[in-house]
Amino acid sequence: MLKNLGGLGRDPLVHFLAIALFLFVGIELVDPKAGASDQTNILHLNEDLLIEYIQYQKKTFNPRFARTYWQSLAPSDRSDLIHDYIREEVLYREAMNLGLQDNDQIIRRRLIQKLEYVTDGFIGDINVSRQDLEQYFWLHQEEYRIEASVTFTHVFFDSRNQFNNSLEEVALQTLDHLLEKSVAFEKSAGYGDRFIFHRNYVARTRQLVASHMGEDMTRKIFQLPINTWSGPYQSPYGLHLVLVVENNPSRLPNFQEVAPLVLEDYRRQRMDDMRRRKIQELIAQYRVEWDLSIQDLSADFTYVK
Amino acid sequence: MLRKPAAFKVSPDTHAMGTMHNLIKRIVVLTGLSASALYGSVKADEPTQLFWGDMHLHTSYSFDAFLSQNYSATPDTAYRWAKGQPVIHPYTHAKVRIDTPLDFLVVSDHAEGLGVMRAIVNETDQLNTELPISQSIKRWFAKQHIRYKVSVNEGMDIFNELLPIQALNSEDDADPVQDPANIAPEPVLGDLNQTRETAWHEIIDAAERHYQPGTFTSFIGWEWSSTPTGANLHRVVVSPNGSKQAKQYLPFGSDQSQYPEELWRWLDETSERTGSEFIAIPHNSNVSKGYMFAETTLRGEPIDTQYARTRMRWEPLVEMTQIKGDSETHSQLSPMDPFADFENYPFYLQADPEAYRVAKGDYVRSGLRAGLEIGEKIGMNPYKFGLIGSTDSHTGISSAEEGNFWGKFAHDSIPEGKRKNTVIGGTKATGWNMSASGLAAVWAEENTRESLFAAFKRREVYATTGPRIQVRVFAGWSFPKHAIDAENIAELGYSHGVPMGGDLTRPQASDKSIQLLIRAVKDPKGANLDRVQVVKSWLDEGGHSHEQIFNVAWSGQRSLDNRGQLPPVGDTVDRETGLYTNTLGSIELSTLWQDPGFDMNQRAFYYVRVLQIPTPRHSLYDAVAAKEINHGRVQIPSEGPAIIQERAYTSPIWYTP
Numbered sequence: 001m002l003k004n005l006g007g008l009g010r011d012p013l014v015h016f017l018a019i020a021l022f023l024f025v026g027i028e029l030v031d032p033k034a035g036a037s038d039q040t041n042i043l044h045l046n047e048d049l050l051i052e053y054i055q056y057q058k059k060t061f062n063p064r065f066a067r068t069y070w071q072s073l074a075p076s077d078r079s080d081l082i083h084d085y086i087r088e089e090v091l092y093r094e095a096m097n098l099g100l101q102d103n104d105q106i107i108r109r110r111l112i113q114k115l116e117y118v119t120d121g122f123i124g125d126i127n128v129s130r131q132d133l134e135q136y137f138w139l140h141q142e143e144y145r146i147e148a149s150v151t152f153t154h155v156f157f158d159s160r161n162q163f164n165n166s167l168e169e170v171a172l173q174t175l176d177h178l179l180e181k182s183v184a185f186e187k188s189a190g191y192g193d194r195f196i197f198h199r200n201y202v203a204r205t206r207q208l209v210a211s212h213m214g215e216d217m218t219r220k221i222f223q224l225p226i227n228t229w230s231g232p233y234q235s236p237y238g239l240h241l242v243l244v245v246e247n248n249p250s251r252l253p254n255f256q257e258v259a260p261l262v263l264e265d266y267r268r269q270r271m272d273d274m275r276r277r278k279i280q281e282l283i284a285q286y287r288v289e290w291d292l293s294i295q296d297l298s299a300d301f302t303y304v305k
Numbered sequence: 306m307l308r309k310p311a312a313f314k315v316s317p318d319t320h321a322m323g324t325m326h327n328l329i330k331r332i333v334v335l336t337g338l339s340a341s342a343l344y345g346s347v348k349a350d351e352p353t354q355l356f357w358g359d360m361h362l363h364t365s366y367s368f369d370a371f372l373s374q375n376y377s378a379t380p381d382t383a384y385r386w387a388k389g390q391p392v393i394h395p396y397t398h399a400k401v402r403i404d405t406p407l408d409f410l411v412v413s414d415h416a417e418g419l420g421v422m423r424a425i426v427n428e429t430d431q432l433n434t435e436l437p438i439s440q441s442i443k444r445w446f447a448k449q450h451i452r453y454k455v456s457v458n459e460g461m462d463i464f465n466e467l468l469p470i471q472a473l474n475s476e477d478d479a480d481p482v483q484d485p486a487n488i489a490p491e492p493v494l495g496d497l498n499q500t501r502e503t504a505w506h507e508i509i510d511a512a513e514r515h516y517q518p519g520t521f522t523s524f525i526g527w528e529w530s531s532t533p534t535g536a537n538l539h540r541v542v543v544s545p546n547g548s549k550q551a552k553q554y555l556p557f558g559s560d561q562s563q564y565p566e567e568l569w570r571w572l573d574e575t576s577e578r579t580g581s582e583f584i585a586i587p588h589n590s591n592v593s594k595g596y597m598f599a600e601t602t603l604r605g606e607p608i609d610t611q612y613a614r615t616r617m618r619w620e621p622l623v624e625m626t627q628i629k630g631d632s633e634t635h636s637q638l639s640p641m642d643p644f645a646d647f648e649n650y651p652f653y654l655q656a657d658p659e660a661y662r663v664a665k666g667d668y669v670r671s672g673l674r675a676g677l678e679i680g681e682k683i684g685m686n687p688y689k690f691g692l693i694g695s696t697d698s699h700t701g702i703s704s705a706e707e708g709n710f711w712g713k714f715a716h717d718s719i720p721e722g723k724r725k726n727t728v729i730g731g732t733k734a735t736g737w738n739m740s741a742s743g744l745a746a747v748w749a750e751e752n753t754r755e756s757l758f759a760a761f762k763r764r765e766v767y768a769t770t771g772p773r774i775q776v777r778v779f780a781g782w783s784f785p786k787h788a789i790d791a792e793n794i795a796e797l798g799y800s801h802g803v804p805m806g807g808d809l810t811r812p813q814a815s816d817k818s819i820q821l822l823i824r825a826v827k828d829p830k831g832a833n834l835d836r837v838q839v840v841k842s843w844l845d846e847g848g849h850s851h852e853q854i855f856n857v858a859w860s861g862q863r864s865l866d867n868r869g870q871l872p873p874v875g876d877t878v879d880r881e882t883g884l885y886t887n888t889l890g891s892i893e894l895s896t897l898w899q900d901p902g903f904d905m906n907q908r909a910f911y912y913v914r915v916l917q918i919p920t921p922r923h924s925l926y927d928a929v930a931a932k933e934i935n936h937g938r939v940q941i942p943s944e945g946p947a948i949i950q951e952r953a954y955t956s957p958i959w960y961t962p
Contacts, residue, residue, distance in 0.1 A: 052446065062466055063443070063491065189350065194792040196826045196893045197775075199350040207389070211405070211829040237892070260514035264381065 043089060045082065053085050126270050128263065136266045137255050143265075144258045149203045150222055151246035153185050155192035155231075159238040171232035171239045178229040178241060185245055196237065203248070213240070222247065351795045353748040353765070353804075355775055356757060358409035359387070359703040360745050361528070361541050361588060361624060361695035365395065366414040366504050368467075370699035371422040372460030373714035378701025380412045380511035386702050388521055395700055396715035396722075404706050405773065405830060408752050409522035411695075412508060413541045416527045416558030420504020421497050426455045431499035440495070447493040461716070466490075468656040468729070472534035480604050481533035481596065482563045489560065501555055509551045516547075518753045525551045529568050529585070531559035535655030536594040538565060538603070540585040541624070541695075542572070545758035550581040564603055566612075569619050584761055588624035588697065590672065591632040592653050595664025598672025598688055600679065608679055613687035621762055625669045625954060626694040626743035626770050628713045633914075633954060634670040637663040642854055643870070644838075644916065647952070648740035648770070648945070652732035673957060674842050674850035677908045680961075681848050691764025691806045691956030692912070694743020694771075705771035707951075708883075710741035710923040720927040724942070737944035741923040742770040746953070748777075748804065764806025767955040772828040774951075778805050778913045779822040780958040782812050788822050789895045798822050805913075806956040811905055818903040819960060823857065824895040825915040825953070833890025835860060835874040835916040835950060839898060843909035854914075857898040860891035876919045878948045881939055883921045883929040890918040905962060912957040919948040 047070070054066040073081065101107050137144075155178065157171050174191055177183070183191070189199055197212040210218040213235040220233055224244045231241035255262070363370045364378050378395040386392045389406030393399070414420075424430035425448050436444060454460050472484040481487060505527075512523040526543040544551060557571045565585075572583045590597035602612055625632045630650025639645045651661030665671040669692065676688030696703050700718055704711045712718035713736065723736025746767045749760040760766060767776055777794055781802025788797040802822065803809060809819065827833050836859040842852045856871045863872050878885045894915070903909075921929075924942040932939050941947045 055450075063493075189792055194790060197829060199792060207406070264511075264514055 043086060045085075050081065050085060054081070057081075057084075126267055126274075128266065128270075133259070133262055133266055134255055136269070137258070137262045140262075140265070141252050144253050144261065146251050146253050146257075147205050148222065148250040149205050149248045150209065150244060151200075151202050151204070151248075152221060152224075152242055152244040153188040153200045154195070154243070155188055155241040156195040156237070157232070157239040158193040158195075161193065167239055168232060171241060175229060175231055175241050178243075183229070183243075185243060188243065192241070193238070195240075203246070350792075352799055353750060353760075353795060354752075356408035356522075356747045356749055356752050357405075357773055358407050358411070358522075358745050358747065358757075359695050359698075359705070360411040360524075360526075360543060360586060360693060361413050361627065361697045362410060362701070362703050363414050363528075363697070363699040364412060364701040365423050366420045366508060367528075367699060368415060368418040368422045369464050370414075370701075370714065371426070372455070372464040373699060373716045374458055374460065375700050375715040376423075376426075376455075378715075380508050380701075381515075383412050383701040383703065384410060384511060384515035384521075384523060388515070392702070394702065394711065394718065396718045401702065401709075401711065403702075403704065404709050407521075407703065409524065409747075409757055410703065411524040411526040411541065411543050412512065413526040413528045413543075414504075414508065415530050416501075416556035417530055417560050418494075418497055419501040419527070419556060419558075420507070421494065421500050422451060422455075422460070424500045424504070425451050425494075429503075431503065432494050432497065434496045434499075436495050440493075443493050444495055458716075465656055468654065469532050469535050470655055470657050471653070471659045477595065478599070478601060478605050481536045481594070482603065484534045487533045487563075498555060505555055506552060509548050513548050516754070519751060522752055522754055522757055524754065524757075527556035529557060529559055531563040531565070531568075532654050533563050534594075535592075535653040535659065536596045537589045537592045537654050538563070538587070538596060539589060540565065540568065540587050540620070542568075542583055542585050543758075543761070544581050544583050545754040546581045547754075550579045553579040554581070566602070566615070569615050572619055582758065583619065584621060584758075585619045586622045586624050586693070587620060588627060588695070589629050589632065589650075589654075590623070590625075590669060591630050591635075591650055591667050593664075593667055594653070594662075595666035597666055598669075598675050599666040600675060608683065608687050610683055610685045613679070613683065613685040616687050617685075617689060621690055621764055622693055622766065623669060623672075623690045624695050624697075624743075624745075625692045625768050626740070627697040628739045628742060629697060630740055631742065631770065632667070632669050634668045635663045638665065638668055638671050639852065641852075644914070644950070644952075648742060648949070650734070650738060650740070652729065652734040652738065654729055655732070658732060670840065670842070670852065673910055673912075674852065677842060677844050677850050677910065678848055681844055681908055686959070689959060691761075691766050692768045692954050693745035693766050694768035694954075695745055696743065705742055705744050707741045707771060707921060707923045707949075708926050710926075712736055713739045720931055723924075723927060735942075735944055737924045737927070737942040740770070740945075744769045744771060744773070746773075746776070764956045765804050767805060767953055769953040770949075770951045772831045772917060772951045772953075774828055774831075774834070774915050774917065774953040775824075775826040776805075776913060776915055776953050776955055777822075777824045778955050778958070779803065780807065780809055780911065780960075781820055781822070782809075782814075782817045784820055784822045784897055786897065789824075789897050794822065794824055794895075803958060805958060807958050809958065809960045811962050815905065817905070819900045819909075819911070821857075821896075821898045821900075821911060821913070821958075823898065823913055824893065825858075825913075826893040827891075827917075832885065832917045832920045832951070833860065833887045833892055834894050835890055835918050836871060837894045837896065838914045838916070839900075839911055840914055841900065841902075841909060841911050843902075843904070843907045845907070853902070855898070858894040858896040860889065860894065860918075874918050876948060878919055878921050878925075880925070880941070880947055881929070881932075883926050885918075885920050887918075907960075908962065909960045910957040911960075913953075913955040915953040917951045919950055922946060922949045 051063060051066045051070055054069055155174060157167050159167060201209060206218060206222060209221060217233045217235050221242055221244065224230060224242060226244050226247055229241055229243050232239035233242060362383055364380050364383050365371045365375045375395040382392050386403055387407040387410040389403055391400045391402045394401045421430065432444065451463060454463055467490050470486050472481055473486045474484050509525055512525045515521065515523045524543050524545065526541055529540045529542060531538040554575050557568055568585060575581060576583060587597055596603060601607055631648040633647065634642060634645045635649065636645045653659055665675065672688050676686040680686030696705050698704060699714045700711050702711045712723065717723045717736030746769060747757055747760045748765045749756045777798060779798030779802040784801045785797060788794055791797055798804060821839060823837055825834055825837050837857050839855045839857050842850050844850055856865060856869060859871055860874060865871055875889045877889055922945055924945050925947045928939045928941045
């Protein structure tokens with residue numbers, strides 16, 4: 001958010017404002033009775049003030065460093081610095097007197113931003129009922145969808161191995177046997193070659209299976225009927241016979257499963273709503289007069305942030 | 306400790322590679338068996354499974370992350386990225402997504418000023434304790450200054466002011482904490498704890514929300530960031546406990562003490578008081594100015610058994626590779642290692658420039674060696690640690706993927722930012738000096754806080770520089786020969802030896818030599834493997850350590866020369882397009898290696914290093930991407946090579962006579 005406002009304070013006015021406020025506070029402390037009318041033409045100078053000024057000049061906020069720097073300056077450098085300070089301060093005050101801050105887009109933006117922060121501060125804690133949460137969940141269920149997963153074992157035929165018969169023939173022979181004997185999930189390790197990744201895949205996502213078996217074969221695995229051997233399927237490493245025992249399609253979770261995430265999202269949305277409402281309330285205090293030049297706009301125009 | 310699946314098979318037939326002959330034999334044998342309950346028991350097939358994570362990640366709650374323009378990435382962003390969901394990048398505002406999701410994540414923001422910069426700029430800070438008027442004005446100014454600097458995206462100026470400066474005392478072993486140059490920044494903001502507590506609780510709540518036992522594990526943690534006179538002594542603290550324990554304390558920071566002994570004392574007291582468990586993980590020993598694995602304590606006192614015991618109680622792991630470089634070894638310390646100097650990072654964390662000097666205490670291999678030497682002297686090894694990699698990214702985005710690397714900080718997340726941003730302080734490091742590294746790999750029974758934490762403590766973990774290279778290593782005295790190709794290598798490994806991170810002691814028979822059973826498998830989505838190496842160190846009779854590197858398995862038809870060196874694997878990387886092919890290298894490498902120089906009277910350790918074939922470095926990808934705006938030329942940044950050989954480092958296995 002702040003990045004969008006990048007450069008808004010590049011105008012030195014922002015830190016001059018800060019210095020002015022310091023001055024104001026300083027004057028109030030030193031001479032609380034000073035009349036407002038005199039202030040414009042009195043410019044107090046003291047070492048602390050200059051040390052603060054150095055810090056803004058050097059863009060480093062380290063009083064010790066600034067003091068050392070100040071003390072190390074030759075008298076002529078010191079008077080230059082004081083001169084710069086006075087010049088800036090006077091120009092700043094004159095600019096304020098001339099009302100140059102009015103209609104300045106940069107200052108305007110910064111003030112708006114500050115008021116938005118202040119508004120946020122008024123929002124405070126949000127009370128959340130379970131009913132609110134569940135309702136929010138029902139409206140946004142799709143955002144919490146659980147990925148599809150699959151549980152299968154496989155018998156692998158390594159394309160690095162040399163056979164008299166083709167790899168496919170061997171695979172098909174083995175498939176016949178696996179089907180005929182209804183070879184069980186946990187017996188799969190008795191067949192075929194060792195695969196570099198896993199023998200059994202339990203509740204694995206499409207992304208993981210695809211990284212091991214390739215996209216083509218993965219697409220097939222996720223469509224296979226359960227509890228029967230089939231294949232052979234080609235992966236980048238060889239051929240596979242596959243027994244899927246569970247195929248969990250992508251599904252919507254129940255409320256309990258995702259309650260903590262729902263709470264966070266709900267709170268965030270409520271904050272946004274309340275901020276918007278706050279601003280609407282402020283706008284409602286104004287009567288907006290429409291100029292003829294924008295007559296075309298529909299009457300139900302609503303303000304959005 | 307390890308649960309063994311009931312359906313595990315140890316049959317001599319299962320290991321045989323499938324020749325036609327064996328296949329038929331197996332079918333014949335199995336035809337005689339009656340089929341058990343149809344498609345009965347469903348199990349993953351290994352006693353431990355491999356889980357991948359990042360144990361060192363910062364979000365906008367870290368002061369330096371925020372000041373470097375990460376204004377938006379929260380712990381929630383970090384977890385969503387880790388789980389594979391698209392997120393908004395805090396700097397570019399583009400939609401970004403990890404290529405392969407992580408299994409676990411530790412969000413480890415700096416304890417010092419936790420959440421404070423963020424709160425000041427968002428005007429949610431609670432920095433309103435009573436102060437004398439002059440300090441109150443100072444605080445007001447400091448806050449305005451921070452807001453102003455951040456609003457013009459110059460927050461790094463504030464970070465640079467907070468950096469330490471080099472020591473005035475030039476003695477090598479002097480205590481840097483007591484150095485006259487080691488001055489704590491003036492606490493102009495007053496008491497930070499109320500603001501820190503709010504941030505800490507938000508971090509805890511995010512971890513709790515995202516914990517899905519069995520699927521994704523979030524750990525509660527933070528970073529203790531002690532850097533006296535630029536010597537990096539940082540530790541990431543990780544706890545397996547949840548909100549109930551973690552809300553009973555505030556993270557211990559280096560503003561409380563810069564001595565690790567004080568951190569350990571606090572961990573001890575806090576675990577006693579709250580029932581929390583902890584480990585602390587040192588990182589960036591490479592820029593510790595020799596202090597991380599020194600021969601003395603930080604105060605310059607000799608290391609005694611009390612120190613060694615305490616350190617090993619809290620610090621079973623070290624993060625040896627990350628974005629600020631790889632800390633395995635340096636060519637000045639390992640002149641015989643042709644793969645030393647990988648992703649060196651010779652830049653100290655300090656405001657004033659200082660030439661980098663290589664010290665023994667800076668690198669993991671020399672640290673492990675110092676551990677052997679001290680262990681021999683005092684009877685206890687203070688540096689007996691396992692190895693992990695992690696990113697230390699400050700963008701909330703854990704990216705160790707070369708082609709999907711999002712920088713150290715937000716402001717160096719894009720090629721332009723990497724080019725022009727001096728990333729830290731007075732050093733000249735740019736975003737291209739950074740390394741797109743690393744990951745923590747864990748062999749554990751299941752993906753839960755308890756199971757992963759137990760694996761951290763037994764050091765059954767390893768580091769990679771980014772790729773998901775799978776590595777098994779077991780050490781023992783007599784593994785069955787068929788184990789190399791056995792599907793149940795893990796079962797055989799655990800039953801005949803010890804896994805990475807483990808210990809062996811003097812064997813009963815005197816003619817035995819240590820064997821390592823090793824299997825490395827390529828990253829399913831990544832490059833093939835070049836070679837597997839064993840790094841061995843041992844103590845001679847005088848108590849001095851030595852090191853040697855053995856090439857033990859490799860791809861292709863290469864052979865070792867008479868000095869044991871192997872020719873390079875080759876290189877398929879196209880410098881114009883940033884593409885490479887897997888026409889070189891192996892998809893897996895296995896071996897049963899026996900140490901030819903084993904002496905049962907010598908202390909020793911062994912760890913395994915696995916190298917990939919060359920692939921493009923992130924800086925080459927940037928150069929290719931910028932081709933069109935560079936008049937069609939690929940200008941490879943001079944900060945690093947165009948290509949790298951990514952690697953995995955396993956935790957060592959120690960032999961103690």
